[in-house]
Amino acid sequence: MSDSLGKHDPALTVRRILKVNHAGEFGAIRIYGAQIWMARRLFPDIVPPLQEMREDEIDHCRLFREAMPSRDARPCRVMAFWSLGGFLLGFLTALGGRNMIWICTEAVESTVHRHLDDQLAFLQTGDRELYRLIASIQEQELAHLQEAEKNQATRGLAHKLLLPIIGFLTDLMIWLSTWGDSSWMRAEMARSKQT
Numbered sequence: 001m002s003d004s005l006g007k008h009d010p011a012l013t014v015r016r017i018l019k020v021n022h023a024g025e026f027g028a029i030r031i032y033g034a035q036i037w038m039a040r041r042l043f044p045d046i047v048p049p050l051q052e053m054r055e056d057e058i059d060h061c062r063l064f065r066e067a068m069p070s071r072d073a074r075p076c077r078v079m080a081f082w083s084l085g086g087f088l089l090g091f092l093t094a095l096g097g098r099n100m101i102w103i104c105t106e107a108v109e110s111t112v113h114r115h116l117d118d119q120l121a122f123l124q125t126g127d128r129e130l131y132r133l134i135a136s137i138q139e140q141e142l143a144h145l146q147e148a149e150k151n152q153a154t155r156g157l158a159h160k161l162l163l164p165i166i167g168f169l170t171d172l173m174i175w176l177s178t179w180g181d182s183s184w185m186r187a188e189m190a191r192s193k194q195t
Contacts, residue, residue, distance in 0.1 A: 014127055015073040017119050018064055021134070023076035023177045024112060024170075025061035029054060030086030031093075031108065035101050038094030046098055049147060053105070056140045063133060071130075076177045085173055089166070096158070098151075103159050105148035107166035112141050115174065 032054035039047050068074065076082065093104040116138045123131040152159065 010126055011071070013122065014071055014130065017123075017130070017134075018068050018071060018073040019076050020115075020174050020177055021119075021137075022061060022064035022068070023079060023082045024115075024174065025057050025064060026079060027082040027086035027173060028057040028108065028112075029061060030083050031090035031104065032057060034087045034090030035094045035104075038091060039098070039101070042094070043098045046101065046151070049151070050101070053144050053147070056144070060137050060140070063137070067130060067133060071127075078177055082173065082177065085169075089169070093162075093166075099153050100158065100162070102148040102152045103162045104166055105144060106152070107163045108170050109141050109145035109148060110163075111167045111170040113138065113145060116141065 032050055036047055036050045036054065039050060065075070089104060093100040116134055119134055120131060120138070123134065
């Protein structure tokens with residue numbers, strides 16, 4: 001099989017979906033962990049919802065990891081990058097205050113929601129078990145997004161500036177974690193929507 005044909009193999013796309021979702025959940029765990037660490041010292045009233053969302057991400061990470069072996073998928077090779085990036089994003093946004101935490105959550109979750117929509121469209125006629133798993137996780141991620149939108153005190157300049165920057169960084173992490181294969185994956189998913 002040629003390399004270009006391999007990039008369009010549906011089974012390969014499924015493996016990439018699992019790889020990037022598992023890595024993304026790991027990064028989210030690190031974001032929330034750093035935010036919780038700072039929030040305990042600066043604004044303890046928001047620790048409970050952050051802990052609840054972090055627990056969801058831990059569960060999602062586990063579910064994606066458990067789905068890997070039967071699909072011949074492996075974790076991302078740059079998990080340390082996700083760990084460091086997630087920790088730094090969580091720490092820096094928490095330093096900016098409670099509103100920055102919620103802006104960060106909104107930006108990350110809205111980007112994740114878009115990626116999950118693409119994945120669900122691709123999986124709809126293929127891997128029904130993975131489709132159901134991602135759909136159930138997407139519901140929880142959407143609840144995180146709504147929680148973040150609800151808790152923002154203001155949606156001013158910081159929101160306008162940080163939302164696209166954090167969204168871009170999230171997309172960049174996804175691209176880097178698949179060594180650019182997320183571009184192929186998006187194209188493959190777009191093709192599946194057209195058929």
